[in-house]
Amino acid sequence: MIDAAIDRFCRAIDLLIAGALAVMVVLVFGNVVLRYAFNSGIAVSEEVSRWLFVWLCFLGAVSALKEGGHLGTDMLVSRLPVGGKKACMLLGHLLMLYVTWLFLEGSWQQARINLDMEAPVTGASMAIFYGSGVVFSVCAGLLLLLQLVRLLTGRIGENELVMVKESEEQAELESLQAELASADAQQDPARVQSASGTARDARS
Structure with a gap:
């Protein structure tokens, strides 16, 4: 049931990524056409596109984490026995959780500091920009914790013990x-x- 909920959540993230990418294309391409053809432009195009790109990257990182799609090497881990693979996965998840916590703490502080700061063009709060790091950290931390629970309770298959592939x-x-x-x-x-x-x- 939890796995099904995670799958639906990641599909929703993929839809958000596709929507953000579509809006970016419209804004950037439309701005180029307007500038060259009508000597005009969309004032918020650059700023909104930049914010969407940052959110797109962080949401994509969450989806890639779930699929094990981040860069890495399995040259050593794939040759270890099952016990060694489990130990490496446990150590890797603990380290990633620690780094995710540091990233969450820094992103939250930046979001609070910039809460009353307005973007130069849209006038929106700059906390929206730094909020992408908060959302990523929370989602990534939950995924890592769920994977860690599956590992400790023995509900993870041997083929899943190698987190990345060559x-x-x-x-x-x-x-x-x-x-x-x-x-x-x-x-x-x-x-x-x-x-x-x-x-x-x-x-x-």
């Missing part, structure tokens, strides 16, 4: 290296030469 190019390179090792073990010179050449091409 790029497709790295996976292809490892596959070619495995093929090379297999061909070498079978003493097949033709396969060794072919796999070696393909692996060199993948590295380049």
Whole structure:
């Protein structure tokens, strides 16, 4: 039930991201057309687009956290036994929760400081700008806590213990290296030469 609620929440975030991106396109493209064709423009275009871009990035980071889409490497963790993977995941989540707390504290302070500050064009409170960090920190912290609870209660599968995945190019390179090792073990010179050449091409 909780997983279904998280999925619906992340889909709502994806819709918000799509909406923000659409508004940005309209504002920026419309402003360009107005300036070149009619010597006019949308006064709030630059400021609103900049704010939407910041919110888009932070909301996208929440969605990526849920999907495990952030940059990382599994070169070491993927080779550990299950116990080692769980220990690394536990340590990683504790560190991420600490960093998220620091980010929340800083964003909240900035939002409070700028609550009465008005944006130069729209006149809106600058707290809206810094509020993106608060929203991200709260959502990311909740996701991390839920994942940590699943880990500690044993409700997480082994395939989920590796939080990030290598790029497709790295996976292809490892596959070619495995093929090379297999061909070498079978003493097949033709396969060794072919796999070696393909692996060199993948590295380049």
